[in-house]
Amino acid sequence: xxxxxxxxxxxxxxxxxxxxxxxxxxxxxxxxxxxxxxxxxxxxxxxxxxxxxxxxxxxxxxxxxxxxxxxxxxxxxxxxxxxxxxxxxxxxxxxxxxxxxxxxxxxxxxxxxxxxxxxxxxxxxxxxxxxxxxxxxxxxxxxxxxxxxxxxxxxxxxxxxxxxxxxxxxxxxx
Amino acid sequence: xxxxxxxxxxxxxxxxxxxxxxxxxxxxxxxxxxxxxxxxxxxxxxxxxxxxxxxxxxxxxxxxxxxxxxxxxxxxxxxxxxxxxxxxxxxxxxxxxxxxxxxxxxxxxxxxxxxxxxxxxxxxxxxxxxxxxxxxxxxxxxxxxxxxxxxxxxxxxxxxxxxxxxxxxxxxxxxxxxxxxxxxxxxxxxxxxxxxxxxxxxxxxxxxxxxxxxxxxxxxxxxxxxxx
Numbered sequence: 001x002x003x004x005x006x007x008x009x010x011x012x013x014x015x016x017x018x019x020x021x022x023x024x025x026x027x028x029x030x031x032x033x034x035x036x037x038x039x040x041x042x043x044x045x046x047x048x049x050x051x052x053x054x055x056x057x058x059x060x061x062x063x064x065x066x067x068x069x070x071x072x073x074x075x076x077x078x079x080x081x082x083x084x085x086x087x088x089x090x091x092x093x094x095x096x097x098x099x100x101x102x103x104x105x106x107x108x109x110x111x112x113x114x115x116x117x118x119x120x121x122x123x124x125x126x127x128x129x130x131x132x133x134x135x136x137x138x139x140x141x142x143x144x145x146x147x148x149x150x151x152x153x154x155x156x157x158x159x160x161x162x163x164x165x166x167x168x169x170x171x172x173x174x
Numbered sequence: 175x176x177x178x179x180x181x182x183x184x185x186x187x188x189x190x191x192x193x194x195x196x197x198x199x200x201x202x203x204x205x206x207x208x209x210x211x212x213x214x215x216x217x218x219x220x221x222x223x224x225x226x227x228x229x230x231x232x233x234x235x236x237x238x239x240x241x242x243x244x245x246x247x248x249x250x251x252x253x254x255x256x257x258x259x260x261x262x263x264x265x266x267x268x269x270x271x272x273x274x275x276x277x278x279x280x281x282x283x284x285x286x287x288x289x290x291x292x293x294x295x296x297x298x299x300x301x302x303x304x305x306x307x308x309x310x311x312x313x314x315x316x317x318x319x320x321x322x323x324x325x326x327x328x329x330x331x332x333x334x335x336x337x338x339x340x341x342x343x344x345x346x347x348x349x350x351x352x353x354x355x356x357x358x359x360x361x362x363x364x365x366x367x368x369x370x371x372x373x374x375x376x377x378x379x380x381x382x383x384x385x386x387x388x389x390x391x392x393x394x395x396x397x398x399x400x401x402x
Binding site for chain 2: 011012014015018021022024025026028029032033035036039041
């Protein structure tokens with residue numbers, strides 16, 4: 001029996017590490033599971049700009065669905081522009097192709113005066129449904145994503161939060 | 175372990191310290207501990223964690239589109255392993271704190287498995303002892319004792335009364351650990367089959383701990399004379 005060679009202590013240690021690792025990995029795999037289910041690389045996003053007001057405010061949390069590629073006019077989609085990192089939430093106002101042809105879409109923010117051609121990458125006049133879109137909005141929770149906006153816009157808040165947590169740890173110790 | 179001071183009002187501290195002391199005591203009696211249960215748990219858990227880690231790395235390096243297909247399988251296998259792990263912990267381990275066997279001179283080859291539990295907010299240590307004698311007969315006993323028996327008011331674990339409790343209540347341990355078994359050397363012996371029979375016993379109250387609590391009567395008949 002090889003297992004009797006080592007004592008219980010390293011096993012207890014490994015078990016503690018495992019419990020911690022399982023918490024982290026389960027959170028990550030749930031996220032990935034949601035990605036697989038919705039077929040979207042990022043199935044939950046936070047609205048960062050006011051360009052879709054009054055439909056969506058800054059800080060709204062959006063749930064995306066990326067199955068069923070036949071996107072219709074009027075749907076709100078989230079897309080990535082090539083070469084830019086930030087996903088954009090706008091409404092589909094024109095569609096070309098579809099069926100046998102690859103579907104192409106033109107989008108516009110409800111609160112913007114012009115359509116999105118300005119926002120697209122240089123030389124790009126429309127979005128490829130199968131490549132650029134990461135999902136259609138199927139549900140939302142107002143405002144709860146605002147914390148992430150605050151944290152990204154005011155980095156000092158992160159420091160404050162970390163500090164508060166540190167103080168709490170110190171205070172809780174007897 | 176026993177030199178560590180714990181908070182006496184923390185039930186999990188009481189239980190964890192006792193759980194740790196149990197295998198320490200039994201291995202000191204030359205019980206050979208089997209780590210199979212823990213090893214299977216660790217293998218299941220770490221396989222799952224490695225799968226998640228690999229998925230994270232692949233996603234980070236290659237992006238979503240390239241990893242989509244494999245992410246599906248990784249998620250599936252990950253949660254299946256998690257399910258098996260949960261079943262293993264709740265259905266198979268069931269709070270087992272010690273599993274092992276001993277090849278004892280007089281009693282032969284016996285296996286012993288002890289699982290422990292506590293009820294929320296009640297400072298009583300419950301254990302279920304399952305032992306198998308050389309003929310393959312299984313004996314299952316449930317025991318309970320207040321933690322005050324082996325923790326002093328300052329939160330120090332006192333090994334002696336704890337060991338006496340186990341040696342008195344569990345025939346197999348009493349047989350091996352004559353020093354802690356009640357009436358130890360002078361007992362009138364029965365036969366081997368009667369090993370697990372619990373009879374009304376002459377039992378002194380333990381010298382330490384256990385203020386005011388009753389020690390349930392119970393002693394073992396064991397083979398006379400020989401020292402374990």
